[in-house]
Amino acid sequence: MPAWQVVIAVAAAFVLGHYTAQRQMAQRGREEGQGQAARPMLATPMEEQVAARLAEMSDAEQVLAIANGHADSGKHRVAVLAYQRALELGVRSADLLTDLGVSLHALGDDEGAVARFREAAALDPKHAESRYNLGVVLHEGLHDEAGARAAWEEFLKVAPEHEKAEEVRRALGELGTR
Secondary structure: OOHHHHHHHHHHHHHOOOOHHHHHHHHHHHHOOOOOOOOOOOOOHHHHHHHHHHHHOOOHHHHHHHHHHHHHOOOHHHHHHHHHHHHHOOOOOHHHHHHHHHHHHHOOOHHHHHHHHHHHHHHOOOOHHHHHHHHHHHHHHOOOHHHHHHHHHHHHHHOOOOOOHHHHHHHHHHHHOO
């Protein structure tokens, strides 16, 4: 489906009912034993309609494009739903899990973010971004300096020349003075 058709389909979904998607997601979350962090509550009817449309989609590439677009524009609740839909469709990559973790962190779900970063690192032992973000969330979000140190040391082992390596070395130096 061309991108313009996706935009039209999503826009058409806005016209449909306002609260159905939120109720369905809340029910599904209860059935799966997941709390609000796993299925974020949606704040606007637009978000609810996008979520309903995502549930109907079967093209993983389109779902990922929607997820990345929403994450890039700061709409992390919908991004999380789209990343989760991509996982349901069988997409499994360290990049997807890391992006999901970043959006979870943006929503305040630091534990969920850490779990996704660890999952990404286990899936791809050379994935630098998951280790970098794991360190950031452990340090800034959960105030786990030992965990942050371990994550960032792994980051430097995996990618010593990465564009963020110097920043990580400085952060590790600051942790060493505490």
